[in-house]
Amino acid sequence: MNRSLPFEIFRYAAILSLVALSLVPTLWMASMAFKPIAEWSATGADLTWWPKSPTLDNFRFLFGESSSELIVALDRTAGQPILSSLLSAVFGTLIAMISGTSAAYGLSRFGSGGNLPLALIQLRIFPPMAVMIPVMIMWAFLGLIDTWYGLALVYGIVTMPFAFWLMKTFFDDMPREIEDAALVEGCSRLRVFWKITLPMMRPALASSALFVFILNWSDYLIALLLTTRDWVTIPVYMASLSSSMTGQLYGAKAALGLIAAIPPVILGIAIQKHLVRGLTFGALKQ
Amino acid sequence: MTAIHLENLSKSFGAFTALKGMNLDIADGEFVALLGPSGCGKSTTMNMISGLLEPSEGSIRFGERDMRGVPMGRRGVGFVFQNYAIFTHMSVYDNLAYGLKATGVAKAERDRRVKDMAEFLHLTPMLNKPSAGLSVNILQRLAIGRSAIMEPAIFLLDEPLSNVDAAFRAVMRTELKHLQRQFRQTMVYVTHDQLEAMTMADRIAVMDHGKLLQVGTPIDVYNNPSNVFVAGFLGSPGMNLLKGMIVRTDLGMRADLGDAGLSAPLSSAQEKSVSDGQAIVYGFRPEHCQLTGDDGIRLPVTFVERIGARTILHLGNKGASIKGVFDNDVVARSGEIVTLSIDHANIRLFDAGSGDAIVEAR
Amino acid sequence: MTVAALDTRTEAMEHEDARDSRKLGFWLTLPAQLLVLFIAVFPILMQVYISLTDWSPLDGIDWWQAHQLWNTFANYTDLLEDNRFWSALGRTALVMAICVPCEFLLGLGLAILFVDNFPGRRFLYSVLLVPMMVVPAVAGYMFFMLFQSGGPVNDILSFFTGSPVRIAWLSDPDLALFAVIVSDIWQWTPLMFLILLAGLVGVPEDQLRAATLLGASWTTRFITIVLPRMKTIIIIALAIRVIENFKVFDNFYIMTGGGPGVATETISIYIYKVTQQELIWGYVAAVALVILITLSVVSAYAIKRMSRSRELSR
Numbered sequence: 001m002n003r004s005l006p007f008e009i010f011r012y013a014a015i016l017s018l019v020a021l022s023l024v025p026t027l028w029m030a031s032m033a034f035k036p037i038a039e040w041s042a043t044g045a046d047l048t049w050w051p052k053s054p055t056l057d058n059f060r061f062l063f064g065e066s067s068s069e070l071i072v073a074l075d076r077t078a079g080q081p082i083l084s085s086l087l088s089a090v091f092g093t094l095i096a097m098i099s100g101t102s103a104a105y106g107l108s109r110f111g112s113g114g115n116l117p118l119a120l121i122q123l124r125i126f127p128p129m130a131v132m133i134p135v136m137i138m139w140a141f142l143g144l145i146d147t148w149y150g151l152a153l154v155y156g157i158v159t160m161p162f163a164f165w166l167m168k169t170f171f172d173d174m175p176r177e178i179e180d181a182a183l184v185e186g187c188s189r190l191r192v193f194w195k196i197t198l199p200m201m202r203p204a205l206a207s208s209a210l211f212v213f214i215l216n217w218s219d220y221l222i223a224l225l226l227t228t229r230d231w232v233t234i235p236v237y238m239a240s241l242s243s244s245m246t247g248q249l250y251g252a253k254a255a256l257g258l259i260a261a262i263p264p265v266i267l268g269i270a271i272q273k274h275l276v277r278g279l280t281f282g283a284l285k286q
Numbered sequence: 287m288t289a290i291h292l293e294n295l296s297k298s299f300g301a302f303t304a305l306k307g308m309n310l311d312i313a314d315g316e317f318v319a320l321l322g323p324s325g326c327g328k329s330t331t332m333n334m335i336s337g338l339l340e341p342s343e344g345s346i347r348f349g350e351r352d353m354r355g356v357p358m359g360r361r362g363v364g365f366v367f368q369n370y371a372i373f374t375h376m377s378v379y380d381n382l383a384y385g386l387k388a389t390g391v392a393k394a395e396r397d398r399r400v401k402d403m404a405e406f407l408h409l410t411p412m413l414n415k416p417s418a419g420l421s422v423n424i425l426q427r428l429a430i431g432r433s434a435i436m437e438p439a440i441f442l443l444d445e446p447l448s449n450v451d452a453a454f455r456a457v458m459r460t461e462l463k464h465l466q467r468q469f470r471q472t473m474v475y476v477t478h479d480q481l482e483a484m485t486m487a488d489r490i491a492v493m494d495h496g497k498l499l500q501v502g503t504p505i506d507v508y509n510n511p512s513n514v515f516v517a518g519f520l521g522s523p524g525m526n527l528l529k530g531m532i533v534r535t536d537l538g539m540r541a542d543l544g545d546a547g548l549s550a551p552l553s554s555a556q557e558k559s560v561s562d563g564q565a566i567v568y569g570f571r572p573e574h575c576q577l578t579g580d581d582g583i584r585l586p587v588t589f590v591e592r593i594g595a596r597t598i599l600h601l602g603n604k605g606a607s608i609k610g611v612f613d614n615d616v617v618a619r620s621g622e623i624v625t626l627s628i629d630h631a632n633i634r635l636f637d638a639g640s641g642d643a644i645v646e647a648r
Numbered sequence: 649m650t651v652a653a654l655d656t657r658t659e660a661m662e663h664e665d666a667r668d669s670r671k672l673g674f675w676l677t678l679p680a681q682l683l684v685l686f687i688a689v690f691p692i693l694m695q696v697y698i699s700l701t702d703w704s705p706l707d708g709i710d711w712w713q714a715h716q717l718w719n720t721f722a723n724y725t726d727l728l729e730d731n732r733f734w735s736a737l738g739r740t741a742l743v744m745a746i747c748v749p750c751e752f753l754l755g756l757g758l759a760i761l762f763v764d765n766f767p768g769r770r771f772l773y774s775v776l777l778v779p780m781m782v783v784p785a786v787a788g789y790m791f792f793m794l795f796q797s798g799g800p801v802n803d804i805l806s807f808f809t810g811s812p813v814r815i816a817w818l819s820d821p822d823l824a825l826f827a828v829i830v831s832d833i834w835q836w837t838p839l840m841f842l843i844l845l846a847g848l849v850g851v852p853e854d855q856l857r858a859a860t861l862l863g864a865s866w867t868t869r870f871i872t873i874v875l876p877r878m879k880t881i882i883i884i885a886l887a888i889r890v891i892e893n894f895k896v897f898d899n900f901y902i903m904t905g906g907g908p909g910v911a912t913e914t915i916s917i918y919i920y921k922v923t924q925q926e927l928i929w930g931y932v933a934a935v936a937l938v939i940l941i942t943l944s945v946v947s948a949y950a951i952k953r954m955s956r957s958r959e960l961s962r
Contacts, residue, residue, distance in 0.1 A: 011761050018758060019772055022779050025790040025834065028800055032793060049800070095683075103680035112673025118951065119684050125947045127895040129916040130936035133929055134691035134698070137711050157687040160680060189672050220785035220898040221916070225923075235785035239902065250793060257786040268781035269774050276846045279839060280884050284846055336861065358860055365861045371854035375876045384872070385862030436862060 026261065032254035033058055040250040058255035078256055080230070081237035085260070088151040088223070088233065089216035095156025096212050100163025101205065105193060108171035109179075120161035121281065128158065132225050139226055146228045154226065155216040162278060163212050169282035170204035171197075207271040211278040214264040234260045288362075288439035288472055289314045290335065294344035297330050304330040306496045308344070312474065317466050319475045319487035323519070327496040328476045332442050335474065337361050348439065364433030364471075366443045370425045372432075374418040378409060381417050381428055385436045399435055406468075407431045422450055423458060430462075434469055441466075441473040447482060459485055480520055484508070492516050510634070514641040517569050517634065523598065523609045525569045529638060534562045541568050541635070543606070548583045550628065555646040556635055565638035572598065572611040574629040577618075582627035583608075587618050601626065692940070699723055699933035706927055714930070723934035732910060733935060736918035743825075743914060744893045747832045751889060752882075754833070755840025762841075763848045773845075780838040788902030791831035792818070795903070818904055821911035828900045828912050835899065836892070840885055847881030848874065883954070915939070 032040070034054040062078040106112040135154065136145075144150025174197070182192045198205070223233040232240075238256050242248045268275065276284050290312040297305040305327040312318045320328040333339040335346060337358030346353045353361060373381050382403055386396040404410045407427045412420065417428065426446060433441065446462070447455050463486045466473050477483055483490045484504045491501045492515075500512040511517035517525040530543040530550075539557040541550045550568065552560070560566065585608065589600035597616050601608045601624065610626065618624060635644040694711070700723070703714035727733060762773060779787070794801050795817035805813040817823045851874050859869045875882075897916040900906070906913035906921060913921070923932050 008766070011766065015758070015761055015772055018754075019775050022776055022834065022838070024800075025787070025794055026778060026782060028794060029786075029790045099679035099683055102676040106673040106676030110669045110673030110676075112670070113677040113681070116677060116680060116684065118948070119688065120680075121951060122944055122947055123684065123688060125891050125943055126940055127897075127916050127919075129895070129897065129919045129923075130939045131687070131691060131695075133923065133933050133936060134694040135687065136923075137694065137698075137705075137929075138691065140705075141711070154687070157683045160683060164680065189668060193672075193676075214781065218783045218785075220783070220902075221920070225920075235783060235898070235902075238785070238789065253789060254793070257783075257789050261782045261786050264783060265778055265781040268777065272774065272777070275777070276842055280843060280888065283884050284843065284881060338857065358857075359863045359865075361861075363861060365858065367854045367858060369854060371852065371858040373855060373859075373873065384859065384864070388859070388862055388864035388868045388872075432858075432862070 029254045029257050029261075032250055033258045035251055035254075037251060058251040061249075061252050062255055062259075076237075078234075078237065078259075081232055081234050082259065084148050084151075084227070084231040085217060085233040087148040088155055088231075089213055091149065091152035092155025092159060092216040093209055093213045095153065096160040096163040096216075097167075097205070097209050099156070100160045100212075101167045101208075104164050104167035105171055105197070108168050117164075120164055123158075124161045124281075128221055132222070136225055145226055146231050148231045151223060151226055151231065151233070154222055155219065158219075158222070159212045159215045162215060162281070163208055165281040166208040166211065166274075166278050167201075167204065169277060170201060170208070174200065207274040208278070210267045210271050211274065214267055217260075217264055288348045290440060290472060290474070291347040292331070292335075292344070293347070295331065295334065295341050295346065296343040297327075297334060297339060298342050303496050305334075308498045310491060310498060310501060312472060315470050315472055317463075317473045317475065317486060317488045319477055319483035319490050320493060321477055321480060321483040321490050321519075322493035323478055325495075326493040328478075328493050329444065330496075331493075332444060332474060332476050335440070336363050336365055336442055362436075362439045364430075364436060364438035364441045366426075366429045366433060366441070366446050368445045368448055370429040370446070372417050372420075372425055372428055374416075376417060377414055378404075378417050378420070378428060379413045381432050382409075382413075382435055384432060389436075403431045403435045407465075423454065423461070426458060427461075430465060434471075439472065441469070441471045443473065443475045445477055447477070447479070455482075462486060480522070484520075492519065494519075510643070511569075512643050514567055514569075514636050517636070517643075521571060523572050523611075525571055525634070526608045526610075527636075528568045528606050528608070530566055530568045532560045532562060532564045532566055541566060543568055543583075548628075550633070551630055552633075552635075553631070553646075556633075556644070559644050559646050560635065566644070567636040567638050567641070569634040569636060570628050570632060572609045574632040575608075575610045576627050576629070577610075577612065577616065578625050578627040580625070580627065582625040584623055584625050587620055587622050587624055590618055590620055599624070692937075695933045695937050695940075698930050699937050701930045702928070703930040704927050705929060717930065719930070723931045724938070726931065727934060727938065730935075732913075733918060735910065736913050736915050739825075739910075739912070740894060740896070740914045743829060743832070743896065744890060746829055747836070747893055748886060748889045750833050751837045751840045752844075752886060754837045755842075755844050755885075758837070758841045759845040759848050762845055776841060777838050779835050780842070782835065784835065784898035785902055787831060787835050788899030791827065791834070791899065792903045795827045819908055821908055824904050824908060824912050828903050831899050831903060832893070832896065836889060840889065843881060843885040843888075844878070847878040847885075850881075851877045887950070 028049075031048075031050055034056070035048065035051040036053055036055045036057060039048050039051060039053075064077040064079075103113060103116060107117065139145050139150050139154075142150075144153070178200070179192050179196060182196050183189070187195070219233070220235040223236050227233065227236060234256060238253055238260070241253050241256065271278075290310075292308050292310045292312075295305060295308040295310075296303070308327075308331060310318075320331060322328050330339065334341050337353070337356060340354070348361070373384065376384070379400060382400045383396055386399060391399075400413075401410070404413050407430070409424070409427060409431065412424065417425075420428070429446070443462075447458050450458055459482060466486075475483070475487060487504060489501060490504050490507050492499045492507060494515050500507055500516050502510075507516065508520050511520060511525065514527060518527060528543050530541045533540055533542045533549075535549075537551065539552050539560060539562070541552060542548075543550060585601040585606070586603060587599055588602055591598040591600065592614060595614060596611050597614050597618075599610045599612060599616070599618055601610060608626070636642060637644055698711065698714055700718060700720060701714040702717040702719050702722075703709065703711060707717070709716060758776065762769060782790070793799055796802075797814050797816045801817065802813045802815055805815070815823065817827045855873055855877075856869055859873050864872065895916055896914055897920065900912055900914055901917055901920070904912045906917040910918075919932055919935060922928065922935070
């Protein structure tokens with residue numbers, strides 16, 4: 001509407017400076033990940049914005065290769081935590097998607113579920129910290145502490161509301177005539193759901209699953225409470241990457257942070273057009 | 287009230303030319319309809335008059351004032367949108383008062399003018415109702431009132447009847463024309479519906495493919511189309527257009543219509559403006575022909591369309607397709623062969639190459 | 649429901665179909681219901697029980713025998729006098745009162761700049777969303793590095809002031825709070841931007857043009873057309889951020905651990921610390937329960953009001 005030249009200049013200046021601000025922290029971490037140990041904590045005049053002698057040592061160190069400069073070696077490599085993050089996030093996503101999708105279909109088509117929608121919103125509103133005490137007790141009782149499946153189960157329940165609401169809006173958007181036509185042909189309701197609705201919903205299922213995966217992958221607090229050693233996830237493991245001898249292992253942490261940050265950023269950009277729907281619980285469809 | 291002068295007005299969007307060299311003078315208080323199929327450039331023209339688009343070339347003047355660079359809020363133009371663009375989150379009163387409020391008219395004055403306008407448009411009973419959910423004729427009046435209250439010199443209407451069902455359209459047409467008479471403003475009306483243009487406008491400007499083809503009173507444009515497109519576009523059904531050639535015979539110049547199997551005589555004025563061997567398009571209105579027992583073109587009936595008051599016969603063979611409008615009691619059946627006589631006083635000739643009407647020499 | 653012409657089913661079949669549908673609906677929603685029961689209903693009952701005792705995982709008493717340490721409502725009366733709890737609650741509110749408006753205004757400003765097309769819009773839009781996708785714990789670590797006394801923030805300040813700046817951001821109570829707030833704003837402004845832009849794009853163009861033609865200035869249009877049209881969306885965006893901000897833990901805990909002292913201790917960090925360090929779980933259960941009940945009541949009321957006003961506006 002307002003296309004005067006000064007406005008255009010202002011627009012670009014404002015946007016570019018905010019883009020720069022939003023990128024600096026990520027870029028700093030990326031730069032840190034490739035710095036040799038000598039540059040990690042260089043300050044003042046020596047502070048390097050860009051690694052002077054870029055190296056992959058930090059990544060090698062994470063996966064157990066001892067470095068000539070770092071006298072410490074890791075008692076555990078980053079491999080197991082990465083596996084833990086993956087397993088718990090993937091299976092958590094499966095649990096959330098299966099239970100959430102079927103419940104969403106039940107509500108969208110048959111009005112089943114009673115108070116479920118409200119319960120799921122409230123579940124999302126509660127701070128996880130406030131419901132975790134009994135869960136910790138239960139998990140200890142069931143022997144699920146420090147297992148990837150115990151973690152996956154909690155993830156599945158915590159992110160199920162998102163799967164539910166997202167899929168519900170997708171089901172609501174789907175024209176019913178297609179299902180009705182199949183019903184008239186004599187298919188059972190379950191068969192219609194399985195053979196017609198779900199295959200049609202494949203893109204919606206994929207974006208919802210990716211969205212839920214991002215949420216699970218991003219968790220820190222639940223893993224902090226429910227894992228102790230063998231199955232700690234990336235963020236929990238990251239905090240342990242410091243020792244009294246070396247202090248903070250800046251470079252190694254940054255390298256691991258980069259590994260943790262890349263998947264959700266890529267997936268998030270891939271499902272960009274459904275982000276608003278997901279984040280607003282389906283209240284808003286972009 | 288202001289006259290509008292469009293001079294050599296052109297607009298291109300990148301490589302696409304939406305409007306090319308348009309010249310049109312609209313007199314003070316005149317109601318002009320821009321008529322054409324979608325994509326003909328009529329909306330582009332209107333958007334340039336309103337100030338939403340800047341012309342690529344040429345000028346727009348309101349009276350003596352050049353409008354280049356004048357932002358749309360300061361042009362004194364009232365605009366009625368296709369969907370009326372009513373502020374549905376406000377009451378009827380607030381809709382009417384919107385422009386006055388935005389331009390800082392004092393409250394007492396504002397109130398008086400809103401009430402006057404509401405009275406004038408019969409909106410008083412619903413003044414305090416929310417504007418969402420009102421019926422479409424009330425929305426139209428509200429949209430017009432909301433613009434008219436600012437006393438704009440020029441009123442632009444962008445297909446305001448296109449969302450209304452056919453039965454209601456007639457009512458709205460009459461109402462609109464009535465309002466225009468009362469406001470006495472210069473009005474430019476964009477439409478693709480010839481019936482709206484014919485019934486309401488003082489003058490019609492027919493456009494196609496970014497070009498202004500003809501301007502004139504509805505009857506003039508209907509009777510004397512300046513080219514093949516206008517001839518075919520106006521009228522329902524449009525003018526019959528048959529390809530043919532001029533041949534000189536013992537009886538003077540005649541139009542030989544080849545496939546249609548007719549050699550038609552020309553008026554003396556027409557004879558003077560054509561030459562032997564010229565490729566032409568021979569046009570006559572569907573109402574300017576009769577079924578006859580005598581001489582004429584013998585054509586099979588392909589379809590009988592009875593529309594109530596009249597009956598339209600679709601006639602034709604491989605080379606020619608003719609529609610004729612007759613009384614509703616005409617006896618004809620599909621497949622039957624009829625003889626058609628064309629009213630020779632009312633034929634129009636067009637040059638087959640350029641499509642332009644052949645102007646009769648006097 | 650079905651095309652009338654094709655619908656040859658008898659009433660009895662119709663009845664059977666309705667029953668089948670209900671049955672299928674029940675089975676489809678069952679897994680979700682069970683999971684909710686499993687993580688919400690059962691644990692909350694357990695929480696009520698434990699909150700009435702002095703139970704701690706250290707005592708060697710199994711949790712179902714916690715009644716041996718029954719203390720009736722002592723935990724709840726203790727809560728009233730727990731200054732650390734109330735100050736953590738107040739701090740959470742303060743953080744929220746700063747973060748949410750800042751994120752809202754920045755997000756709205758950005759959304760306004762992005763509303764019409766310009767070269768590079770799609771690309772810059774994607775780039776601006778990046779902070780929101782970064783794992784919050786990793787974001788915490790990023791800002792931990794940035795705010796080191798020898799880190800880039802001080803380096804930039806030195807560049808502008810001309811003399812070396814060595815501020816210990818994370819060891820000073822006020823500056824530490826500032827630093828964690830900056831990290832929150834950095835991460836969540838994109839979310840506001842995303843939602844508000846979706847709302848802004850949804851404002852009907854014709855209405856804005858109509859208002860312009862009626863002589864309304866940009867500001868008038870914004871106040872009289874854009875904001876009222878975006879009302880619901882603004883409420884949703886603010887509600888989401890208020891809820892999420894109340895839960896804030898990851899980046900704060902990683903940057904400062906709630907310190908120095910309790911300077912950045914939010915309600916989540918407070919509960920975590922009492923759980924992990926002081927291990928008085930009976931008391932923590934009481935604290936958590938009070939928060940849960942308060943939130944349930946408030947949210948149920950808010951949801952009810954919102955869905956009612958949505959129905960009305962339809």
